[in-house]
Amino acid sequence: MVDQLKQAIRDVPDFPKKGILFKDITTLCKDASSFQRMVDLMGHRYVGKRIDLVVGIEARGFVVGAALAYKLGAGVVLVRKPGKLPHKTHKASYSLEYGTDSLEIHQDAIEPGQNVVIADDLLATGGTAAAVAGLVNSMGANIVECSFIVELNELKGREKLAPHPVYSLLSY
Numbered sequence: 001m002v003d004q005l006k007q008a009i010r011d012v013p014d015f016p017k018k019g020i021l022f023k024d025i026t027t028l029c030k031d032a033s034s035f036q037r038m039v040d041l042m043g044h045r046y047v048g049k050r051i052d053l054v055v056g057i058e059a060r061g062f063v064v065g066a067a068l069a070y071k072l073g074a075g076v077v078l079v080r081k082p083g084k085l086p087h088k089t090h091k092a093s094y095s096l097e098y099g100t101d102s103l104e105i106h107q108d109a110i111e112p113g114q115n116v117v118i119a120d121d122l123l124a125t126g127g128t129a130a131a132v133a134g135l136v137n138s139m140g141a142n143i144v145e146c147s148f149i150v151e152l153n154e155l156k157g158r159e160k161l162a163p164h165p166v167y168s169l170l171s172y
Contacts, residue, residue, distance in 0.1 A: 001037065006170055008034040009150070023150050023172065025121050029063060042119075042147055042169055043071035049144055052114040053077050057132055058084075058103070061120035064149060068119050077109045077116075079132050090138065094131035103128070105135050112140030123148040123168060126157030133164055 008028040015022040028034045042064070051074045056065020058080045069076035082091065082102050089104035110116065118132055129146055136143055143164045151157065151168030158166040 001041070002170060005034055005038055005041075009170070023122060023152075025060060025149055028149070035067075038149060038169060039067045039071055042149070042167075043068050045147070045167060046072055046117060046144065050115055051117055051144060053110060053116045053141075055079055055105075055110075055116055055118045055132060055136060057118070057120040057128060060122070064121055064147075065119040068117065068147070072117075074117075077105065079103050079105050079135065090135055092131040092135045094127045096127065101128075103131055103135070105132075105139075110136060110139040110141045114141045115144050116141040117144050118146045118164075119148070120146075121149050123151040123157040123161075123166065124155045126155075126160030129157065130160040133161060 008031055010024040010027040012022040012024050051072045053075045054065045054069040055077045056062040066076050082104055085104050088107045091102055091104045093100050093102045145165045145167050146161050148168045151171045153171050
């Protein structure tokens with residue numbers, strides 16, 4: 001079943017720059033049975049764990065996060081690039097290969113003690129997800145797990161997320 005999902009993901013060589021093999025989940029998402037299977041397999045992990053919120057990371061994490069939240073009967077929280085959220089926000093900056101970037105979350109998006117799953121499409125170096133985990137922690141939430149469709153193992157992103165548990169449906 002997992003092999004079928006891997007086959008539904010398109011490899012795009014040299015995107016966004018030469019030497020990178022991009023894992024394109026849009027082909028998985030457009031296939032109804034693959035998309036349903038992905039959501040069911042990821043969501044099944046959290047059944048009975050009283051998840052209050054799923055935090056989706058811009059932009060493909062919105063798709064994963066919203067689908068998981070629906071499956072779990074939880075709310076969904078969006079973490080966005082600066083200037084995209086209309087109310088008061090908390091901000092986290094993180095390092096990129098060349099420079100830095102930032103993400104924001106509404107200050108009232110999470111209440112202390114809520115059980116949260118952080119969701120995104122892909123775990124690579126872990127910088128973005130670690131920044132989001134820092135934001136969620138600072139708001140007093142309990143991070144149940146960081147959940148991804150795809151993990152690129154050789155980039156060791158899960159190490160940046162320690163001590164939080166990490167789940168990846170597909171590993172490369």
